[in-house]
Each structure stands twice: as structure tokens, then as C-alpha cells.
Amino acid sequence: MARLPKSCLIGFFNDPDQLMDAAHEATDQGFRNCDAYTPYPLHGIEEALRVKRSWIPTVSLAAWLIGGCLGFLFQYWVHVLDWPLNVGGRPLNAWPAYVVIIFECAVLFSALTNFLCLFVACRLYPHPFPNVLDESLTNDRFALVIPARSTEDEAAATRLLKQMGADEIRKVG
Numbered sequence: 001m002a003r004l005p006k007s008c009l010i011g012f013f014n015d016p017d018q019l020m021d022a023a024h025e026a027t028d029q030g031f032r033n034c035d036a037y038t039p040y041p042l043h044g045i046e047e048a049l050r051v052k053r054s055w056i057p058t059v060s061l062a063a064w065l066i067g068g069c070l071g072f073l074f075q076y077w078v079h080v081l082d083w084p085l086n087v088g089g090r091p092l093n094a095w096p097a098y099v100v101i102i103f104e105c106a107v108l109f110s111a112l113t114n115f116l117c118l119f120v121a122c123r124l125y126p127h128p129f130p131n132v133l134d135e136s137l138t139n140d141r142f143a144l145v146i147p148a149r150s151t152e153d154e155a156a157a158t159r160l161l162k163q164m165g166a167d168e169i170r171k172v173g
Contacts, residue, residue, distance in 0.1 A: 007173040008147045009157045010133060011166035016042055019142040022164035023048035026146055029160060031153075037133070037143040056117050060110050067109025071102040133172070 013019045019036060026034050027050050034049050036042070072095070079085075080092045119125060137143055144161070148154035154171070161169050 007149070007154070007171075008145050009154060009161065010170045010172060011144045011146070011161035011164070012134070012137075012168040012170075013142040013144070013165065014140075014167055015165075016142055018165045019144055020044065020048055022144050022161065022166070025164060026144065026157075026160060029156065031146050031157065031160075033147050035145040037137050037145070039138045039140060039142070054121070056114065056121055059117050060114050063113035064106045064110040068102045068106035070109070071105025072098055074105075075101055133170075 011022060013022065016038065019038070020042065023034065023036055023045060027048065036045050036049060038045070075098045076093060079094075084092050086092065133143065134141065144166075146157040146161070148157050148171075158169060
């Protein structure tokens with residue numbers, strides 16, 4: 001959930017198509033950092049709001065690679081440098097035997113990093129309880145939040161929401 005700006009306008013809609021049209025129109029008119037609240041996922045709302053791709057998959061891949069490398073280095077250190085045992089004439093660095101532990105370490109590091117990244121990305125610190133904008137917002141209504149940095153932005157956003165058929169318009173902040 002996006003953090004609400006200090007001053008914004010919220011337009012409430014009863015129809016998801018109206019919300020999609022309003023989101024397209026808002027981004028076409030130059031409004032940035034808009035957000036939508038819906039009772040169910042709407043296909044294409046991310047494109048309409050021009051939401052950027054998340055940074056979490058990149059961090060997850062990096063953690064996966066680091067975990068795999070650390071798993072390999074730990075096994076190499078144990079079997080070759082710290083406690084070398086020659087069992088059956090095999091080489092000390094028999095890396096195919098390490099594959100399972102490498103994979104498990106990679107998955108562990110990636111999972112723990114994802115868990116921590118979601119706390120950061122969803123802003124679940126230090127106060128994870130968001131302000132409720134409307135009791136019925138995600139039950140049966142749709143809302144479009146448009147940040148208004150100035151009175152001109154506020155007037156333009158109000159005109160846009162009225163033009164797009166908003167049932168109710170509220171100012172927050």
C-alpha cells in the first residue's frame with residue numbers, strides 16, 4: 001500500500017471500468033504517484049497507473065547467488081582446508097557432492113531476504129496499521145487517490161474526477 005501524500009484527493013467509484021478510465025486519464029494528464037484501492041485485483045491497473053517494477057526480485061536473486069556461493073565456500077573450506085579426508089581416492093574438492101547444500105543455502109538466504117524486504121517494501125515498521133480512508137472502500141467501492149501538491153493540482157484533479165464520474169470526492173490533508 002502506498003503512503004498517502006500530505007495533501008491528496010480521493011475519488012470514489014462504484015464501477016471498476018470508471019476507475020480504470022480515471023486512472024488512465026490521470027496519468028495521461030501528468031499526475032504521478034496515483035494509487036487505486038479495489039475490492040479485488042483489476043487486470044491492467046498497474047499499467048494504467050504506470051507503477052514501476054518492484055525491486056524485490058533483484059534483491060532476491062542477489063541473495064540467492066550469495067547464499068549459494070557461501071554454501072559452496074563453507075563446504076570447500078571444511079572438506080579441503082580445515083578437515084581434508086580422502087575417502088575412496090576421490091578429489092578433496094568434489095563439487096558435485098556439494099550441489100544439494102549449495103541449493104539449500106541459496107533458497108534459505110533468498111527466503112529470509114524476501115521476508116525482510118517485504119517488511120521494508122510494505123512499510124510495516126514502526127507502525128504497521130494504516131489509516132482507514134473509508135469503511136466500505138475495499139468491500140464494494142473503488143477509489144483513486146491523486147496527490148495534489150498545489151491548489152492548481154487540486155482544482156485539476158477535482159475536475160478530472162468529476163468528469164470521469166466519481167460518486168464522491170474527498171480531500172485528505
